[in-house]
Amino acid sequence: MIDLYGDATGNCRRAAIALEESGLHYRQRRIDLDAATRQQEDFLRLNPAGRVPVIVDDDGSGERPLVVTQSNAIMVHVAEKSGRLLPTNQQERAAAFEWLFVFVTDVMAPYNMAHDLERTLGDAGSDVAGRMRGRALAMIERFDQRLSTREFAAGTSLTLADIAAYTAVAGMRERGPLQSLPNIARWFALLSARPAFQRGMQAFMQTSALR
Ligand SMILES: N[C@@H](CCC(=O)N[C@@H](CS)C(=O)NCC(=O)O)C(=O)O
Secondary structure (H helix, E strand, O other): OEEEEEOOOHHHHHHHHHHHHHOOOEEEEEOOOOOOHHHOHHHHHHOOOOOOOEEEEOOOOOOOOEEEEOHHHHHHHHHHHHOOOOOOOHHHHHHHHHHHHHHHHHHHHHHHHHHHHHHHHHHHHHHHHHHHHHHHHHHHHHHHHHOOOOOOOOOOOOOHHHHHHHHHHHHHHHHOOOOOOHHHHHHHHHHHOOHHHHHHHOOOOOOOEOO
């Protein structure tokens, strides 16, 4: 059994969607980000950074349960364990990692940083924030072009890259309308219709928090 610790945030949803798509058995353990739970000793033993998501997999090959932090590392663990979400075909596997990292480093990082800069510095941060947001949006446009000739980010099958990209695009849409990107719109609707994505996006919404 895998325990997924998290709350209703984009990073945690990414891990939840991967688990839902993998078919592995798991349960959600909600850590209320507004409460002090994640600063308690039990939780800090799992992740000294006090952040979510975290998984504890007690069904591994080692003697002790495996603890993994970082949403994208959790997705890789889930993909390797389940044999899903990472193609065996070398070309598509490389493309899956390539686009996973595009979203982690070239889209989410600058986009979130731009948001933080504006929130904390106001007008003084808007120049740099604008440049960072522009950098993220340029990659989003490249992704749109890529999807004009492919069903999914890596090619013919759903991969980790789609899950990372989906949660990034969903988060960006929450903060304001995205410009018209027809291929992303088609791909986003396709993924939104998948029951595993729907369940993953609802993760931690109903569960009560651990104390
Ligand atoms: N890069 C990490 C980010 C983890 C992270 O910052 N999680 C947020 C919730 S989405 C959190 O725990 N925030 C509480 C804090 O920063 O103290 C990941 O992808 O897992």
